[in-house]
Amino acid sequence: MNKLIILGLLIVSIPTNAADKLLKYRFNEDVEINISTLSCPFKALKDKYNFAAVAKRSDGQQMFGCYVHKNDNIIIQWDGGDQIILPNKYFLEY
Helix, strand or coil: CHHHHHHHHHHHCCCCCCCCCEEEEECCCCEEEEEEEEECCCHHHHCCCCEEEEEEECCCCEEEEEEEEECCEEEEEECCCCEEEEEHHHCEEC
16 A cells, blocks of 8 residues: 555656656546556566556546556556556657
């Protein structure tokens, strides 16, 4: 649980390291998906999905996962088991 809180704080804050990036995509009017260059915090996902992702809802709920960039797509594997594939052009640098 502490890892998720720390991950959430890291993702919602502006990256302090010049190498860290935060990209976002407005999925719909209630959900924004953020991907970062932070390492995936989930041991079960880390081997296949390198980096951290979070979906933030307008009511404050968050869902955490990890992603990989493959060809022209971002493949996000959510911690709960769901997966989403989005074109990489959907994400704009924050």
